[in-house]
Amino acid sequence: MSYISLSDNDKKEMLERIGVSSMEELYDCLPDEVQLKRRLDLPEAMPEADLLRRFEALAARNTYVGRLSFLGAGVYRHFIPSIVDYLSARGEFVTPYTPYQPEVSQGTLQIIFEYQTLICQLTGLDIANASLYDGATAAAEAVLMASRLNNKPKILVSRSLHPQYRETIRTYIRNLGVRIEEVGFDGDGRIDAADLARKIDKDTSAVLVQSPNFFGVVEDLKAVGELAHGHQALFVVAVAEAASLGVLEAPGAFGADVVCGEGQSFGLAPSFGGPYLGFMACRKEHLRQLPGRLAGQTKDVDGRRGFVLTLSTREQHIRREKATSNICTNQAWCALRATMFLETLGHDGLREMAVQNIQKAAYAAATLGRIKGVKLRFRGRFFNEFVLDLAKDAAAVNATLKAQGIIGGLALKEFYPELGNCVLFCVTEVHTKDEIDRLAVRLEEALR
Amino acid sequence: MYPNHYFYTKDHEWVEAKGGTATVGITDYAQKHLGDVVYVELPALGTHLAVHQTIGTIESVKAVSEIFSPVSGEVIETNGDLNGSPESVNQDPHGKGWILRLKMAAKGDVNALMNAAAYEKYIEGLEG
Amino acid sequence: MKQTPFNAHHRKLGARMIEFCGWDMPVEYKGIIDEHLACRKAAGLFDVSHMGEIHVTGKDALAFVQHISPNDAARLSPGHVQYTGLLTPKGTYVDDMLVYCIHPEFYLLVVNAANTDKDYAYIQAQKGGFAVALDNPSDRYSQLALQGRKAVAILQPLTDVALAPMKSFTSAFGKVAGKECLVSRTGYTGEDGFEIYSLDPDPGILWDAIMEAGRPHGIQPVGLGARDTLRLEAKLPLYGNDIDDTTTPLEADFKWIVKFKKGDFLGRDVLVRQNEQGITRKLVGFELVDRGIARPHYPVFLGGAPAGQVASGTFSPLFKKSIGLVYLPIGKAAVGTEFEIGLRDKKAKAVVVPTPFYKRDY
């Protein structure tokens, strides 16, 4: 297949106009010794039909798909209304570049503006950027932002922050003279207040907690925020399951200075890990240190309302090495889907969806909790994920379930050795009662 | 155009020294090249500045430039009005658009700077 | 006659200058024995800017070095240095050399002054289909060798390179006396020490700074004369004496630089055969039992019959006796074997001894 629109005749005429005799001659400006003298060693071109067959064969090897699964851990299945797929597939949304020319990008710009508004409403903060890569990088950018704001050297993060978020933060700060310390969790699965009090000091740039945290447990943000502010540290809240914001109080209401998180729950497919949507919001006074693009409202020469990318002096294409971040391309199309998703669910729909998550997870936890050899690991209240402590080796149990066509929860040993046979289960509105009951039956068998 | 009792730097700051106090701003030439100023980042009061140390940054829509202290001293006042109306840097760079006041550490600092005539000659050179 | 950037320094120090393969070089300053012992006991500074430096760069740089060197350059990561030979297809020496891995696609070869042009021509002839660029910037390189147990103490204050942690046969870039240099923990004396390469057009300060810093430590400038006695005590071979295009690394007792397993390289087939069939002669060290000094090319007699000639020989300033190297037939080469060397009028008794003659004790 080829997507070229030139006829041989066109090529001939164009070469003549340019004044060269051949395509090769166009490359005379390359030294001979670097020119590739052979064909690339790649599969021969495929017509669409063959291509599709080959991909379907590959997809068929993903036997995960179609099985009943209770995996969450930062990636969630929520029902996506069909208009989201329909509308977001429009070429006018898929094939433009970043809206550098506002007069011909009002669609994208207004949608980013609406997106920023929605994120502010959900997080309870003043300002939100146009998106970042994903939840993990958003957390890393939040940490960098904090150290720019108060240039203190120490970051405290809860051990119940998503393990991959912690790893990503470590990578981002490794060369910047900022260090990160972990704060443990207590029997409720919440951040260990005593440990936090012990570790926080005047060198602490920020305290970063996730809520609901990696174990699904909802943190006591008020208490953590007060402790952080008591030491002139910034209070950063990460949200990995954004659907929770539909019913849980906005982190901003608890004094969060920065809220960062993963927007995948808002209309994005799991898609083996990406593309997702990092979101980030902060207070007005920190605007200048917020990374990423911003759409702003203004007027045109005739006084009509319009939208533009603004405050770009924070960005690398102007400030170069002094920029707030090196992020350039972000996840605009993912933010567009999130906007469509949120506006489709609407105020009530989002809340009902979130409540159903709580209800179904609670039912699942109760049902599974009754099984012999199963204990609910943490006492803390949770959103749509919960940790079960199994009497048998978690990996073995998961293997047994898999043989029955069920993908159980995430075995935590690999991430938390101290949680030996604990498994993190996720239940959302897409799981039916029958499916939960089926899991209960199989789990009981597996533990016998 | 350029007040005679001011002193000027190659980076296009001006300084007016009265008694022990120096008022600092950017020149008309600088504001013209920067374009519409949208934001001025001011230093904290009490900051001690050495000659040519960065005072802060001044931003237009598409450009950022740093402001350097023409003289050494302690910041005793900053022009808060710039937060609300940064445009005064464009409209009145040598007056209402002033940026900060320093308690001078060494009055002699200004001797190293250009007077109006020298500065005007200097920018002609840049234009050519 | 070519002059090194330090020529004036030598003359100022009243060095005795000679022509050495086209270069105006110092042979001695205070005297060979003084310089020799200073280097053994404290430190010596050598101007070895006459050495040859050859660059091998490009995508196939490693493959090419592997082709021309019997040692395994693939074991070198950037910053590492390797002693090896440059061999003819017959497995005999064109020269011996150091290979510096500066970068996986940039290697620096350091060869003998006497052979630089010959080596470079030979290496170019091997280029074939390799995607490499070759360059011979020898005349732009200056090189000083600071050798002796005090080397670290003398050099450290002058450089931002952390010397103590440097392993032997590694190198690092850094400033020495403010000049950009490549500092390498290598040498040709058997002592600890450094070889300092610079491409600076005006490296004179290097000599002055090192001499200055070394004075309290008892540093002395060392000429080519002592350089030869020092290297011989340490049994480091000299091309032209101990190795040449008639001898192979196996015969010269350098089997360890021949890595048969690494794949093909110039002379491999011959060396494989020689290795299987076994060598017929071998380079060994000797002491003169009778008085006198054995020098290169003096005839050697085994049981009265001529058996070649002395390769290297000199008076050892450290051991105060005549030592040297000689090729003897396998079977007649064991330690303790006695033979004779013709000194002009008489035959003097010599005995095969363990080598190296000198091994540093720190």
Next chain:
Amino acid sequence: MIREPLIFEISDKGKRAYALPKLDVPEKKDALAGLPVRAEIPGFPQVSEVEIVRHFTRLSQQNYCVDIGIYPLGSCTMKYNPKINEKVAALPGFSESHPLAPVDTVQGDLEVLRLVEDYMCEIAGMDACTLQPAAGAQGELTGMMLIRACHEERGDPRKYVLVPDSAHGTNPSSAHLSGYTVKEVKSNEGGTVDLEDLARQMTGEVAALMVTNPNTLGVFEYDIIKIAEIVHAKGGFLYMDGANMNALTGKCRPGDMSVDVLHINLHKTFSTPHGGGGPGAGPVAVKKVLEPYLPVPRVVKKGGAYALDYARPKSIGRVKSFYGNFGVILKALAYIWSLGPDGLKEIAEVAVLNANYIRRSLDKDYHLKYTAPTLHECVFSDKFQKEFGVSNLDIAKRLIDYGVHPPTMSFPLIVHGALMVEPTETESKRDLDQFIDIMKTIAREAKTEPELLKAAPHQTVVRRLDETAAARNPILKWEKSRT
């Protein structure tokens, strides 16, 4: 055209676009008790399905895009985005797979990753590749971190990174985030790296040089081999920004030019859509020496099956969650399979043909500061038009009136009033000729009626917007009070 209101302005209680299945588990009455529940989300919209469909359809009509016409944004490679790619990425077998699923249940996904890694290595002439970076800038950051990690292991991370003054702003920014101080290397009169300046600045304290090749002027660094030699001679690494790979695929390979590490933008060269500013993907390909430091996990093949290897002690760690923007990577694979080796060579050649055709056709009407031969793009300036007080911005805005998207203007910084034109291989001769005619017309208009240009655009849903006001008092979200 009527302006489309903000969704919040048409929102009203009781409207619905979404209904949930009713709760099928026994309802727990006190389910919310003890949780910090919010009473409402102030201002959050509530509209009907029809309103949403029309809202977004109308908004879509206010966007220009590749599917509409030529999009000659220099260095952005706005080529056609094949529709089959979208279909492939949407196959449930891929889109529904969970990144933490047991590896034996996602072998298809892992093979996709491995294939694309291998293809990137073959196309770029490198030894190993990571697909984790989410975009070009993150690729740069990753690449610089690899370099730093390697230097660190040798005992000295070094201090500086050299960047040519023609480089894109993300280069210095990424180097800075990796803990390096950036030094600029001058461009010579030909617009390429000044070798003397490079040699002068390239010391043992310099960790790497970041070059873009062909550079942002579209000029190929003819001395790239020499450049690599100068950098390598001091133990430094050569980083190549692969933003302009579209000019090179199948014609030459960075690895063969002694480049040590480069990033490739799948959303440029490999046709994945820009989506109005992402998502993209910025794979990083390296030579062997840097492989040990690549982010975890690595996709490895163990006994016929693919697995994820986390046991990499020297790795810099993760740069984002999971394995990269998988959906984007799928589209790139579809593109590579569609085109094959000859197709990939053809896109480079035709991209260069189109760019040179435009350059040749307009070099009388628009000033070319640098006259060296160029590949996939060419950079004009507004020098001729400046005489009539017309700037590159005015030209850009006037292009919009003619239904064409403007070229890049924000860089390279070494060309004032730049108009960086990259047509890509996508355009037909008809579209190219049309663009050329329009540019010529505008050049004439600049002489005859400059005011027309300064007031442009005239035909759009909004006209020139007051960016100064937007920056002076930022309005970054809708608030009830305002309407």
